[in-house]
Amino acid sequence: MSGRFVRSSKYRKVLDGMTYVLIIAEWDIAGHVFGRPTRKAQEQCYDNIRISKNAWDTNLVKANPQYLSVNWEASGGGAFAVIPLNEKGRLPEQIPLFRGHKAVVLDTDWNPFDDSLIASGSDDGKAFVWRVPEDFTLRTEEGEDPKDVGPLKQLTGHSRKVGHVLFNPAAANVLATSSGDYTVKIWDVEAGSPRLTLKHTDIVQSLSWSANGSLVVTTSRDKKLRIWDVRQEAPAHTVPGHAGAKNSRVTWMGEQDRIATTGFSKMSDRQLGLWDLRDPKEPVGGFHMLDSISGVCMPFWDEATKCLYLAGKGDGNIRYFEYERDRFEYLSEYKSGDPQRGVAFLPKRGVNMHENEVMRAFKTVNDSYIEPISFIVPRRAEVFQGDIYPPVVGTKPAMSAAEWFDGMEGLPPKIDLESIYEGEEPAEIPADSKPVSRVPSSSTMPFPSKQEPAPASPKKAPEPIQEPPQPSPAFRGPPPSVKEQTNSIANLASKYEDDKADSSSSTEEDDSSSFEEVPKPIERQVASSSSSSSSKPAHTKPAAEITEAAAITRKLSSPVSPTKLAAPVSPLKPASSQQPPLASSATSPGAAAAAAGDDQVTLKDIKALLERQSRTISGQSEKIAMLTAEVDRLKTTIGEKM
Numbered sequence: 001m002s003g004r005f006v007r008s009s010k011y012r013k014v015l016d017g018m019t020y021v022l023i024i025a026e027w028d029i030a031g032h033v034f035g036r037p038t039r040k041a042q043e044q045c046y047d048n049i050r051i052s053k054n055a056w057d058t059n060l061v062k063a064n065p066q067y068l069s070v071n072w073e074a075s076g077g078g079a080f081a082v083i084p085l086n087e088k089g090r091l092p093e094q095i096p097l098f099r100g101h102k103a104v105v106l107d108t109d110w111n112p113f114d115d116s117l118i119a120s121g122s123d124d125g126k127a128f129v130w131r132v133p134e135d136f137t138l139r140t141e142e143g144e145d146p147k148d149v150g151p152l153k154q155l156t157g158h159s160r161k162v163g164h165v166l167f168n169p170a171a172a173n174v175l176a177t178s179s180g181d182y183t184v185k186i187w188d189v190e191a192g193s194p195r196l197t198l199k200h201t202d203i204v205q206s207l208s209w210s211a212n213g214s215l216v217v218t219t220s221r222d223k224k225l226r227i228w229d230v231r232q233e234a235p236a237h238t239v240p241g242h243a244g245a246k247n248s249r250v251t252w253m254g255e256q257d258r259i260a261t262t263g264f265s266k267m268s269d270r271q272l273g274l275w276d277l278r279d280p281k282e283p284v285g286g287f288h289m290l291d292s293i294s295g296v297c298m299p300f301w302d303e304a305t306k307c308l309y310l311a312g313k314g315d316g317n318i319r320y321f322e323y324e325r326d327r328f329e330y331l332s333e334y335k336s337g338d339p340q341r342g343v344a345f346l347p348k349r350g351v352n353m354h355e356n357e358v359m360r361a362f363k364t365v366n367d368s369y370i371e372p373i374s375f376i377v378p379r380r381a382e383v384f385q386g387d388i389y390p391p392v393v394g395t396k397p398a399m400s401a402a403e404w405f406d407g408m409e410g411l412p413p414k415i416d417l418e419s420i421y422e423g424e425e426p427a428e429i430p431a432d433s434k435p436v437s438r439v440p441s442s443s444t445m446p447f448p449s450k451q452e453p454a455p456a457s458p459k460k461a462p463e464p465i466q467e468p469p470q471p472s473p474a475f476r477g478p479p480p481s482v483k484e485q486t487n488s489i490a491n492l493a494s495k496y497e498d499d500k501a502d503s504s505s506s507t508e509e510d511d512s513s514s515f516e517e518v519p520k521p522i523e524r525q526v527a528s529s530s531s532s533s534s535s536k537p538a539h540t541k542p543a544a545e546i547t548e549a550a551a552i553t554r555k556l557s558s559p560v561s562p563t564k565l566a567a568p569v570s571p572l573k574p575a576s577s578q579q580p581p582l583a584s585s586a587t588s589p590g591a592a593a594a595a596a597g598d599d600q601v602t603l604k605d606i607k608a609l610l611e612r613q614s615r616t617i618s619g620q621s622e623k624i625a626m627l628t629a630e631v632d633r634l635k636t637t638i639g640e641k642m
Helices: 401-405 417-421 454-460 483-516 542-557 582-587 589-641
Strands: 013-016 021-022 034-037 059-062 069-070 078-084 098-101 105-110 117-122 127-131 153-156 161-167 174-179 182-188 191-197 204-209 215-220 223-228 234-240 250-251 258-262 270-276 288-291 297-304 307-312 320-322 327-334 344-345 357-365 367-374 415-416 427-429
Touching: 059 105, 059 344, 059 357, 069 105, 098 204, 098 307, 117 161, 117 401, 127 161, 127 174, 161 204, 174 204, 174 401, 182 401, 215 250, 215 258, 223 258, 258 297, 288 542, 297 344, 297 357, 307 357, 327 415, 415 417
Parallel strands: 105 161, 204 250
Antiparallel strands: 013 021, 034 367, 059 069, 069 078, 078 098, 105 117, 117 127, 127 153, 161 174, 174 182, 182 191, 204 215, 215 223, 223 234, 250 258, 258 270, 270 288, 297 307, 307 320, 320 327, 344 357, 357 367, 415 427
16 A cells, blocks of 8 residues: 555645655655644633623634734623733733623624724624724733723614624725624725625524625525625525524635535534535535534635634534645544634734744633644744745735725735745735645656556546445545554455455466466478468467467577578467478478568568557556556445444
């Protein structure tokens, strides 16, 4: 199994037999993504947190490169807390809160272009916009009471609770809010008024913007997935979503024309779906079952690495996948015994590039503290890693709110992360700038002699015809664990050796019987050209052809005399009793002329024989390749089932 082909990836960890093969696109620096937890004892967490116990399905926390917002369990109306990321450890018993709502705060969201601007939605049916004061801190002087922060703007228009708030990722100060009144309103934050309304038939459970901010995708309690042309206030597509009764989530996959959803089946199994925006009638390859855990699965998309992170409510695990060729390739899973109710991911421009951190998550633990989790690609290089840090969206919007409402579209400009790595001001680059694709050439790929194209095509052929338990074509699940491999490797090895021994013994018997059926050819010399040009039986076996070729090769390699030219070898022609004497054949002028003709006929026979043998060998090679690929597929299937 050492020659097994492994898909090229910067982030994938592959279990090949009992060895971890770590591969990146450059094939020179090994690495895979793994989650590095932060222990509470190291005082790197945010302790003494009172997280809201409200049952509304929300992420509870949101993060940007400077602050972390938390839905707070407060009395006397709703409130949320803003925690500077550099103030770790145990927080004071009394901290300044962002107060103003008359009911519990259900959701918050940071402005992508202003790290100090945040929006909130509450059970009181209002959405507020807040600004974090300069030099904001949670720690006050001894004897000084903390001062709460009030709202900057009040957005009033919904008749019921505001469950979700989400800023437009391309236009400045454009906010979407969803409500229990079955509507999604699009607000001009500067004007403080709703400009557009998207009407649904049930409560909206999740929403996400496209990268250019012109489209919105929503999931709702009526089990429908809707893709909205926002400025037309009408859905471009309405298709059935997850069939389960529990909540479903959706995220737009950045600049891709793809959408990822998580939800439940009718049997309450958690599912993952990949949708093509051009044809969203059904998910690509169907829904894939993740597990049977009852908690909602929260999806997070990283546009820079093309990875999807799934964090489940009620469990402590975060699994992640790489998107490639319309498939979610399973990478690995961060496992923890501490269950989480809320999770937030940091924007790419806030990660620690000196430690090759590609993502950072913040998870709530026991509703009392928040633990940072760094997802690292371990590399020894001490220079900027451009292949895992392509240009990302910066802090400059593509357009103003007025321009967006007038119909303008576009992607916001990006920044070069290398400038931040060097401690300089972020260097702005055009929005359409794409990172250079670094695909390994065939000369630098490992295992070149064993990665043949012929076995690969039969290996993929059976994929469309798979049994229901097999993974969907749009999803590749986790490989067998090390424990499973350890428990079954001895049995598999012994079984393989027995099969190999039986196969070799049967092959020897077949080979011996094949050669025993053909008697040893008798070399006889004939004078006439008719004997040398005699036809070969139609049912001649490959062993006879090999014997004939060997005899001809021996004759051609020996010194050729005039006598032997007049008597070419024809091992498949029986000897005739009417042959003339050899001496007269050699001395006759007519025989000399016949010898020249026999020479030409013999070369033609050799050429025809070689062509037949080439075709036979080529056909047998193809059959062997197909059988080898089928054996590998069966071994892989048996290994996964065991």
